[in-house]
Amino acid sequence: MIEEIVLKRFKRFRDQAVPLVPDGVYLVAGANNSGKSTILHSLAVWEFCRTIIEAEKGFEAFLPGSNVQGLGLGDDEFSPILVPSLNHLWTNLKSQKEAGDVDGYTLRIRCKWQVEGRVKELEFGLSLANDRMFVKSTFSNLEDGDKVPRVAYLPPFAGITDKESRLPLAIRRRRIGEGVAGSVLRNVLLDLQRLNHKKREKLREGRGKIKDSDLRDLRQSDPWEVLQQTLREIFGVELSIHPFREEYHSYIKVEVIKGSHAGHRINRFPRYKPRDLMVEGSGFLQWLSVYALATDPNISTLLLDEPDAHLHSSLQTLLLEKLEEVSSVTKKQVLVATHSSEILRSSPPEKILEVRQSAPPRFLKNETQKVGLLAGLGSEYSPRMDKVKKNKRLLLVEGEFDCRILKQVADKMGVEWPDRWVEWVSATGHKERRQLFKALKEEVEDLKVVSLRDRDDEPLETVGEGLNDKAHTNPPPGFNCRKWRRRHIECYLLWPPAMAAASRFSVEQINESLRDKYGIAVGEGFKDIAPPQALLDVRGKEILKSFNIDPHKVIPNMDEEEMPQDLKDIVNQLVRLAE
Template sequence: MIKKVQFTRFKQFDQSTFTFTPSNVTFLAGGNNSGKSSILHGLAIWEFCKIASLMERGEDAFLAVAEGRQGFGLGDDEFSPVNVPSLKHLWTNLKTAKGESDPDGYTLKIRCDWEYSGEEKHLEFALSLANDRLFIKPTSSNLDAADRVPTTALLPPFAGIAAREARIVGALRRRRIGEGLAGAVLRNLLLEMYQVNLKEREKLRQGRSKIADNDLIRLRESDPWELLQDALRKTFSAELVMGEFREEYHSYINVQVSKGDVKGYKLTRWPKYNPRDLMVEGSGFLQWLSVFTLATAEDVDVLLLDEPDAHLHPTLQAQMVDQLEQLASQTGKQVLLATHSTEILRSVSHERIFQVRKQGAGYLQKDGQRVGLLAGIGSDYAPRLDRVRKTKRVFFIEGSSDIPILRKFASILGIAWNDAWIPWQTTAPHKERAHIFKAISEEIGGLVAYSLRDRDDEAIESVGDLLEEKGYRAPPGFNARKWRRRYIEGYLINPRAIAEAAGMPEEEVASRLRDDFAYAIGSTFQNSAAPTAILDMRAKEVLSAFKVSAHEVAACFKPEEVCEDIVTILQQLDSGAG
């Protein structure tokens, strides 16, 4: 398994090192453009350099004895691991020329470290670009002829499947996958796997009519085709049916899907069900199939999955992760899985989540860091965070109507609204909001947060005199507040204001409040310590009954009608809350 990857002038990584733990599956997470895919692409290019070196220079091409040899050149049309507009896009800031500190033109470097037979091994390739030709050479290696070098394989999100797929050679298959068209070679991969299985079955049969039970058990537990079929039966109640393919006769590869009832290793086709071509299956099925076709391949040690959750239902995402972990453990493979899926990142232990960000990368040390990650902190494109960086104020609110209502009340009361507060809407409790606050604080010094939550069904006694949440120890700079009433709409059930907003007599509103909802609104309505019936009222249902919005009612309030709690919140926000 690969333990460390070092990049020099590769894409956004001018000088970067990433260290991975030997767990079977590592989940790469981070904001858009943080570098998750670039790490996978770098490993795919390292693999390409390894294969190209073998083809061009022979078996000792990247052994320790090869250091110091001259590199070899390839045309840009021969570069296949990833799809780029031009090869100069592999270099940081598109700068391919050597600098004063560079001894030659080999300015881009990718190094991998791993352990083999208890010893630390490494292999580094350097790349140079001249006249649209890519030059490759090994620049550091401690490998001997007997050492095993990991084999990596990149799989981007599924795309490119067509009605007909011809037999194609390995180089072209790698190019199609590098172009993001894994679907264009899926039938080829399945055919090779199937043919290997047929040969192994024939070998085990040894001229007999059937394979011995012990041999069949071992085959089913280790053979890639058997493992894939078993996973398909368990997940989709389906099997693949390979059509006959002879190189000298058939032009296209035929793969169909059969579905039915599963019992153990046997699938009984549903009555009147006709197998159908692989192409007509849903995108989720095809995405899953492409992942597990590569995952079961015997010649792959390190599987690089770029958003394999694309097209998958959340339930199937969880199943895919479970099956991948089981398969990786069973076969000894290493999986680096880049994902944006909140379902996946919530379900796996934080120790296996590798966060990639500009400030550095590494495994999460605490489960609380997961909250900031899921909130998108660390993303290059984060307009909300850009605003927070300028103001150093973040306002956590629960509903989309909270701020418009508060702004309206501020205008009515003549209290200045502090635009420095950048809204961050979330239904999470204060504890999780504090995790987000801490994560942002790592990037933005001097940050202050104001967190305002609905009380909902929680006890009234949990709210203090200044609307602070009792019993919660907030971190420095984090102001935790909670409405004394069930939610902000509870401060709007004013018969006169509702009447004005609804265009109906005040007496009719008061009568309906009393008769339909058992609410008698008196002079204590504006007090913070209002009667329990007022504090617990389900005000959203009331406003809905009168067919008025919360903002419309708030706009009709007079200064003397605004509750003391509203005034408290607005004054705290106006002061900057810290």
């Protein structure tokens, strides 16, 4: 299994070594355009080079000192990954020879693995001349007979076809190496079924039926048995492969049977007619392709590029669990590039390879780093993180509503809102936000964070001077925990004159409703730090909603001297901390 990839001028990586773990299921994660797919693509191209050179020149082309000439091919012959043109394989689209290049092979991909405790390396160089690409083995320490990893790359759509003929193993390996693994899916399924049939016949020799203990072991270890049982449990289906004879069958026919799951079988639905697997949904086909190749004994390293793309969130984590089970039996190496927060959240940090734009890829070591990764996923990651790195100030709130209210308060106070604060909406508590702060601190040295939350049902005694959250003890320097003294921020908007101005009700009607329905009387103490207990615990959101009042229309109808002191204190703190 591959332990390291060394890339020279391949797509996003000009000169980069990428560590891998030789067996098990590992995730490749990071922001958009960080290089996740580049890592998988490099292995797919490496496998393509290995496949075509071995097919055309033989294994001896990989041995040191072979002096085999490079193999030339055009755009239409390059198939492992989709690129607009071949020069898109090179960093910054520059394929020309540069100072220090010893030959014309300017792009290099080297893989390292172990054979019986010895490190083995095989590097391929690529060059481009007149829109024709040349591929050659540029470094190797292999010996004749050494086992070379077999890589299969499976993008979200992998060329599944409804007419798939029986193919020799060499041709199937070539198609997988060329990046069209889906086109041999039916061949893989037929192989798994035939191997299972042979095992069953052997276990049945001299007996009327297979021993219960042998059958139990077979169901737990045989790839076809495991695949079928997984399909029964998850999708309520099983596969039926029609008998295939090379002498007179042209295509491999695989149908899906649906029914109710009962043990190790499916009870077919009444009058249900089996149908070809091609008519099933994209999620099922994606799942089947992934799992079938994961059980294929001819593949040692499986690359999955966002296999969760067409799967419901509940199936995403389940797919990972099943891949882990298969990998533990087959010792297969599986790399999964993903954006799925469901998958990442359920995975231990050491199983995640984080790809970053500003630093080398790394395996995470702790939950703090994983929190930072999860917070950064999504299309808004890069611009927001760029602003955090520049401004070094982050305001964590429970909703965009909070920031809009605070900006209105600042305007009423005649205070300029400090634009240095980067607003970040997070429904998590201070504990989780603290993890985010620690993760971001690794990237932003002088970072200051204000984490502002509602009190909700927490005791009033947990709010200290300056709205400090006393329940969160010993925060790290730069991490400021604040909690509203009142139940939530809407409770600071229950000033009857402002409510009346923002609604169709009069001040008298509002006061009457507050008194009769909610048991509160709002007077001069409304603005104080320690108002009556009823104002601290009342549910302000519910009250504003009952009057059909837009919260954003309340503060503009209040004078500065009418606004609660807590709102002013938070604004003053933000102004001070922004300096």
